[in-house]
Amino acid sequence: MLRSIILAAAAALVATSAQAQTIKIAILGPMSFVQGENHWAGAEMARDEINKAGGISVGGKRMQVELIRADTNEIQSVSDATNAIERVVTRDKADFLIGGFRSEAVLAMQEVAMDYKKIFLGAGAAHSKLGANVEAKYDRYKYWFRVTPVKDTDLVRTLFAVLNTIAQQIRTELKTDMPKVAILAEKAVWTEALIAAAQKNLPAMKMEVVGTWQPSATATDVTAELSAIDRSGAQLVFTILSGPVGISVGRQMGERGMKAVAWGINVEAQKEEFWQAAAGKAQFVSTLDTLAEVEITPKTIPFVKAFKARFKKAPTYNAGTYDAIMLLKAAIEQAGTTNADKLVPVLEKMSYVAAAAVLEFDKRHDPVWAPGKNTGIAVQWQDGKKVPFWPPNMKGMQPFKLPAR
Amino acid sequence: MLQDILVTGLVNGGVYALLAVGFSLVFGVARIVNIAHTAFYMLAAYAFYTLLVKGGLGFVLSGVLAVGGVTLLSVLCYRLVIEPVREHEAAVLIATVALAYIFQELMLLTFGGHYLGIPSTLEGGVRLLGVSIPYQRMLILVVAAVMLTAVWFILYRTRLGLAIRATANDLEVANLMGMNVNRVAMATVAISVALAAIAGVVVAPVFVVDPFMWLSPLVTMLAIVVLGGLGSLKGSLIGALIIGYVEAITVFALPAGAYLKGAVALAIMVAVLLARPEGLFGVAFEEER
Numbered sequence: 001m002l003r004s005i006i007l008a009a010a011a012a013l014v015a016t017s018a019q020a021q022t023i024k025i026a027i028l029g030p031m032s033f034v035q036g037e038n039h040w041a042g043a044e045m046a047r048d049e050i051n052k053a054g055g056i057s058v059g060g061k062r063m064q065v066e067l068i069r070a071d072t073n074e075i076q077s078v079s080d081a082t083n084a085i086e087r088v089v090t091r092d093k094a095d096f097l098i099g100g101f102r103s104e105a106v107l108a109m110q111e112v113a114m115d116y117k118k119i120f121l122g123a124g125a126a127h128s129k130l131g132a133n134v135e136a137k138y139d140r141y142k143y144w145f146r147v148t149p150v151k152d153t154d155l156v157r158t159l160f161a162v163l164n165t166i167a168q169q170i171r172t173e174l175k176t177d178m179p180k181v182a183i184l185a186e187k188a189v190w191t192e193a194l195i196a197a198a199q200k201n202l203p204a205m206k207m208e209v210v211g212t213w214q215p216s217a218t219a220t221d222v223t224a225e226l227s228a229i230d231r232s233g234a235q236l237v238f239t240i241l242s243g244p245v246g247i248s249v250g251r252q253m254g255e256r257g258m259k260a261v262a263w264g265i266n267v268e269a270q271k272e273e274f275w276q277a278a279a280g281k282a283q284f285v286s287t288l289d290t291l292a293e294v295e296i297t298p299k300t301i302p303f304v305k306a307f308k309a310r311f312k313k314a315p316t317y318n319a320g321t322y323d324a325i326m327l328l329k330a331a332i333e334q335a336g337t338t339n340a341d342k343l344v345p346v347l348e349k350m351s352y353v354a355a356a357a358v359l360e361f362d363k364r365h366d367p368v369w370a371p372g373k374n375t376g377i378a379v380q381w382q383d384g385k386k387v388p389f390w391p392p393n394m395k396g397m398q399p400f401k402l403p404a405r
Numbered sequence: 406m407l408q409d410i411l412v413t414g415l416v417n418g419g420v421y422a423l424l425a426v427g428f429s430l431v432f433g434v435a436r437i438v439n440i441a442h443t444a445f446y447m448l449a450a451y452a453f454y455t456l457l458v459k460g461g462l463g464f465v466l467s468g469v470l471a472v473g474g475v476t477l478l479s480v481l482c483y484r485l486v487i488e489p490v491r492e493h494e495a496a497v498l499i500a501t502v503a504l505a506y507i508f509q510e511l512m513l514l515t516f517g518g519h520y521l522g523i524p525s526t527l528e529g530g531v532r533l534l535g536v537s538i539p540y541q542r543m544l545i546l547v548v549a550a551v552m553l554t555a556v557w558f559i560l561y562r563t564r565l566g567l568a569i570r571a572t573a574n575d576l577e578v579a580n581l582m583g584m585n586v587n588r589v590a591m592a593t594v595a596i597s598v599a600l601a602a603i604a605g606v607v608v609a610p611v612f613v614v615d616p617f618m619w620l621s622p623l624v625t626m627l628a629i630v631v632l633g634g635l636g637s638l639k640g641s642l643i644g645a646l647i648i649g650y651v652e653a654i655t656v657f658a659l660p661a662g663a664y665l666k667g668a669v670a671l672a673i674m675v676a677v678l679l680a681r682p683e684g685l686f687g688v689a690f691e692e693e694r
Contacts, residue, residue: 007678075518187664215658216664218621220612224413224656225663227536231409244520247613251522255539255611256532268520277613279522389620 022066022149023056023338025328026088027321031071035101035318037125041311042123042319043067043098044328045303056329059336065325068092081105085112091241093337093351094118098147098324103127104189115245116142119340119347121324124317127190128153131364145365147327148286148320148356149290150376152190154369158288159264162203162390163238164288164379166263166400169205169237173402178208182234182260184225184249186217186239187312191240194265198238210234217243226252229260229285239264247277250381254281259403260312262286263378264333274311275384284403286380290317292388294377294396301396303355314375314386323354408534408654416538418649419546420608422642425624425629426552427600430560431593432630436573438485438498439627443619443626444505445598449475450614451512451603454523465527468688472602477557479598481590491590512616519615528608539610548607556638559596569593573636625667632674634684643685647673 027043028391029036049064055062071090073080081102088094089311097113100106101124110130113120120143122130128151133141170179185191193211202209205247210232213225222245229237237260239249246268252260266287268274275282291314293304303322307315314323327350332338335346352359356373359367367374371391378390380400389400412553424446431439449471456467486504490496527540560566568592572579580586612618629648633640652666659665677685 030518037517079594211660213660213663216667218617219664220618220621221417223417223542224409224653224666225660227409227413228657228660244613244615247520251613252611253542255525256537257530260539264563273519277520277522279524279610350487 021062021151021354022064023058023096023332024066024068024092024094025071025096025098025155025325026068026085026092026094028070028072028085028088028097029101029124029318030073030075031069032073034273034316037097038316038318039099039101039321040067040069041307042315042322043325045307045319046322046324046329048216050085050325050329055346057268057333058338060227065329068094068287070099072100072105072109072139074100074102074109078105078108082084082108082112084157085109089113089116089118096320096328098122098123098328099318101318103130106130110141110144113339114143115140117340118329119143119145119343121328123148123320126150126152126155131366135363136363142365144338145347145361145368147318147324147359149368150368150369150374152193155265155376156368157196157369158195158376160201161375162204162206162288163207163236163263165390165392166261166298167205169347169400170261170402174235174405176235178206180232180234181207181236181238182210182229182232183212183238184222184229184262184264185212185214185239185403186219186241186243186245187214188217188242190242194240198240202238207236215245217245219243219245220248221372222248222252226256226258231256232389235261236260237262237264239266240273241265242267242317244268247274247282250282250285251278252281253285254278254283259404260405264288269381270316272316272386274386275381281385284380284382284401286378286384286389286400289377289379289386289388291315291319292377292379292386292396294388296356296377296393296394297353297358299353299355317356320354322355323356323359325352327352327359329347346362409536410650410657412533412538413537413656414646414650414653416542416546416649417652418646419542419549420611420674421629421649422645423549423552423604423608424601425626425633425641425645426549426556427597427604427635427637428599428626429471429630429636429638431597432554432635436494437491437590437594438494439481439487439501439594440498440623441501441505441508441599442597442601444508445475445479445624446605446608446622447460447512447614447616447619448508449602449606450523450609451516451521453606453609454521454614457523458521468606471606472599474601475602475605476595478482480591480595483594487594488587488591491587504574511618516540518616523610523614525610537635539611545611548603553638553642555601556596560638565589565592571636621667625670628671628674631684632677637686639691640684640686651693 029039055064070084072084099118103125106125167179246266263286269287331346381387454463456462525541530539564664572586573587624653629644633644648670651670655669
């Protein structure tokens with residue numbers, strides 16, 4: 001009897017000791033959806049790479065990475081997301097939190113993470129408020145850092161830069177001085193500022209705005225909108241879409257044989273599955289994106305190739321969990337501790353060459369937008385393949401194409 | 406702009422009519438509030454996708470198997486879920502809501518939250534009055550017309566149709582006259598779900614297949630059926646065209662308010678109901694019965 005008790009106690013000690021050798025990182029995402037799948041896939045790649053190389057050195061002691069998969073179901077329910085983050089902190093004892101996608105859900109999860117003073121690295125939400133919280137109440141929100149994407153107002157900078165490039169190509173190829181632009185934006189809070197900016201700035205950029213159409217984010221049929229846009233003579237459709245309406249737009253533009261080309265934000269078009277979802281009709285649809293086989297940094301192409309080899313599809317920006325874990329590893333090794341309060345100042349001062357960008361943080365803990373470092377890229381669907389075309393001076397970029405007339 | 410509205414409204418109205426016919430039949434004629442109606446439409450779209458895209462069985466075989474399979478499933482659901490509570494309308498409503506969510510979660514579990522595309526049965530399109538219309542949408546119009554005719558024929562030219570109308574008119578008297586009212590109700594559910602499944606197979610190629618695709622058409626169908634008059638197939642057709650045209654006019658007249666097209670359609674429905682609570686063809690339906 002005594003022998004059994006001693007053995008059990010010894011086993012418990014060994015287990016506790018083994019647990020102490022790991023750093024627990026919770027990956028938070030809607031796991032039934034493409035976003036969550038990419039969150040998890042990117043994290044798995046980082047975990048395997050780190051553990052294979054011996055783990056993370058914490059003050060000279062090697063610790064393995066242990067991932068906790070947390071399904072936030074945030075696309076359907078914000079409360080599910082807060083429950084998930086609460087659970088990984090209290091029950092699973094996660095040391096760090098990474099992920100999130102839907103801004104409303106991430107804002108709610110941010111509150112829980114800050115309550116527990118856990119470092120939370122965002123890998124999906126673009127809303128400015130997340131960073132604004134850090135600036136407004138630094139002591140409470142300092143544990144939040146956004147790894148990807150750049151914040152919404154910085155997305156606008158990239159959008160307009162690419163828009164200008166495409167407009168120039170239209171001027172040259174279609175021999176027109178004032179390209180006609182139709183704004184097609186889903187009805188949502190996040191699109192309002194972008195619409196206002198486009199309506200104000202496009203005429204100054206020598207483009208004529210022929211109208212603004214705002215379907216619902218979940219609209220499955222936009223034939224009436226596209227018919228009106230066709231009638232307006234638009235040569236460019238500036239899209240601001242995050243919902244499944246992006247698929248309908250791509251498919252139905254193709255079915256109608258529209259001569260206008262689509263550029264803007266189309267979150268669905270960033271996914272590898274977009275071409276299939278649009279039944280192969282979304283030729284020349286283009287969108288802002290984050291990762292492709294181009295040399296954004298020296299790490300980009302190896303990462304994208306390894307991701308494709310392992311998961312048989314290209315990564316979306318949510319696979320930025322890979323960069324987040326690698327960034328965390330670098331910060332922990334530099335600080336020599338996993339203590340959140342000691343890691344925050346280290347992260348604030350870091351300049352880290354990641355796969356998708358060179359990561360540096362501003363006072364809001366948002367990634368700094370800077371050409372050559374972190375702007376995002378632009379891609380266009382051409383014959384079933386997502387072809388990167390902007391920034392033009394980056395190695396691996398290919399020409400942007402207009403529909404034949 | 407007028408020709409755009411005329412053509413777009415007609416095509417979209419055709420899509421809605423195809424979806425509304427089955428709903429009108431089960432909701433209005435058999436008085437079964439089957440909230441899962443559009444969930445069967447969603448199931449048929451998934452079955453069609455699986456058989457066509459994954460199984461490579463071809464359009465016709467995939468369509469027939471999808472419609473047949475979903476119809477059989479509806480019969481099973483009727484026997485297990487609807488029949489035991491049929492006398493309590495609220496219970497039927499709640500049970501079918503539960504069914505719809507079960508189907509949604511099963512699809513989410515099986516296929517994930519991915520948006521899936523189904524290739525068009527007919528590729529290409531035509532230009533009508535300067536408006537481009539894909540052949541697939543023309544096919545929907547044709548199928549909608551054929552289905553409306555077929556349903557009218559079944560209801561008014563067959564013994565089954567007579568039984569359906571009789572049980573809808575007075576369940577107890579029909580029962581006393583020796584009709585197997587449960588079997589008639591089951592046949593009504595099967596016919597209506599078969600129509601939903603046909604809609605899923607024909608309409609899904611122009612939309613996107615996902616586990617939540619049943620919610621939005623459900624609201625539109627309710628609006629059309631109530632607007633047209635409960636149980637009136639003619640009312641459903643006219644209601645579908647009205648909603649289709651109202652949406653088209655909203656988009657063309659108010660581009661920045663395109664997202665309001667659903668709300669405008671529902672507002673018109675409310676206005677019609679205030680003036681005529683039985684719907685546009687409610688009285689005609691009573692006369693028909």
